[in-house]
Amino acid sequence: MRHQGKVALVTGGSSGIGQAIACRLGREGAKVAIADVAEAGETLALLQESGSEGFAARCDTSDPHQVASFVAQVGERFSPPQILVHSAVVQFVRPFDELSLEDWRRTQAVNQESMFHLLKAAVPGMKARRWGRIIAIASSTFFVGAPAMTHYVTSKGALIGLVHGLAAEVGPFGITINAVAPGLTRTRKAQADLPTELFRQIVALQCIKRNGTPEDQAAVVSFLASEEAGFITGQTILADGGQGRT
Numbered sequence: 001m002r003h004q005g006k007v008a009l010v011t012g013g014s015s016g017i018g019q020a021i022a023c024r025l026g027r028e029g030a031k032v033a034i035a036d037v038a039e040a041g042e043t044l045a046l047l048q049e050s051g052s053e054g055f056a057a058r059c060d061t062s063d064p065h066q067v068a069s070f071v072a073q074v075g076e077r078f079s080p081p082q083i084l085v086h087s088a089v090v091q092f093v094r095p096f097d098e099l100s101l102e103d104w105r106r107t108q109a110v111n112q113e114s115m116f117h118l119l120k121a122a123v124p125g126m127k128a129r130r131w132g133r134i135i136a137i138a139s140s141t142f143f144v145g146a147p148a149m150t151h152y153v154t155s156k157g158a159l160i161g162l163v164h165g166l167a168a169e170v171g172p173f174g175i176t177i178n179a180v181a182p183g184l185t186r187t188r189k190a191q192a193d194l195p196t197e198l199f200r201q202i203v204a205l206q207c208i209k210r211n212g213t214p215e216d217q218a219a220v221v222s223f224l225a226s227e228e229a230g231f232i233t234g235q236t237i238l239a240d241g242g243q244g245r246t
């Protein structure tokens with residue numbers, strides 16, 4: 001119960017890695033608020049099953065007004081969030097030659113600018129309580145590249161830059177900010193969208209000879225969100241099974 005008494009805001013918590021993070025934080029005692037454009041009934045049911053308290057509302061995290069309103073609702077319902085995890089994402093494969101300005105802007109707006117809005121809305125509450133844990137879900141593709149995903153890789157690089165840049169400003173208030181960069185992760189959506197062969201190929205490149213799971217990433221986030229991780233900030237944890245180090 002390492003998160004007992006804490007309120008966690010998880011974006012993109014309706015599915016995939018965000019859902020695993022929400023469930024893990026909830027199981028470990030946090031009250032969990034899920035901000036997602038998709039409905040979060042499944043995650044709320046999982047939270048309830050494990051005896052955790054959850055709250056969800058539709059929220060497009062690229063819209064500063066929706067984010068401010070969501071954070072205010074969390075404050076009224078529970079208390080201002082002290083743990084913030086940004087996992088919501090727009091991800092699609094498109095070669096740069098075919099990428100429109102709209103594709104580019106939407107990807108940056110959801111993946112990286114959302115973090116700006118979330119920080120503006122949530123950091124004042126953390127500063128007031130002199131405690132906070134902020135975690136941005138980036139991607140190993142920032143380090144290894146990914147074909148036809150320049151828009152996505154750029155957005156993840158921006159998140160890493162933001163985390164590394166902001167750490168010094170929030171640190172004096174007892175707030176840490178870190179990024180987690182997952183390798184290829186076997187979410188339901190990834191399994192449906194990506195060829196089976198790709199999962200096999202990536203495992204061959206990893207030191208750890210199995211596919212990454214959403215729970216692998218949730219474990220890293222849970223640690224970074226804990227009291228014990230209070231001396232780690234401005235870092236990016238690459239959780240990719242050691243891809244490319246074989």
Ligand SMILES: NC(=O)c1ccc[n+]([C@@H]2O[C@H](COP(=O)([O-])OP(=O)(O)OC[C@H]3O[C@@H](n4cnc5c(N)ncnc54)[C@H](O)[C@@H]3O)[C@@H](O)[C@H]2O)c1
Nearest residue numbers: 012014015016017036037038060061087088089139184185
């Ligand atoms: N799955 C992987 O292999 C993998 C690898 C590396 C990094 N990641 C990162 O992990 C995170 C989660 O990825 P996933 O694979 O679980 O994705 P997913 O598609 O399963 O979940 C993403 C969630 O974000 C929500 N979302 C989309 N746009 C939104 C918006 N504007 N506002 C609020 N919510 C919005 C979606 O509704 C969805 O519930 C992402 O940041 C992704 O980049 C995933």
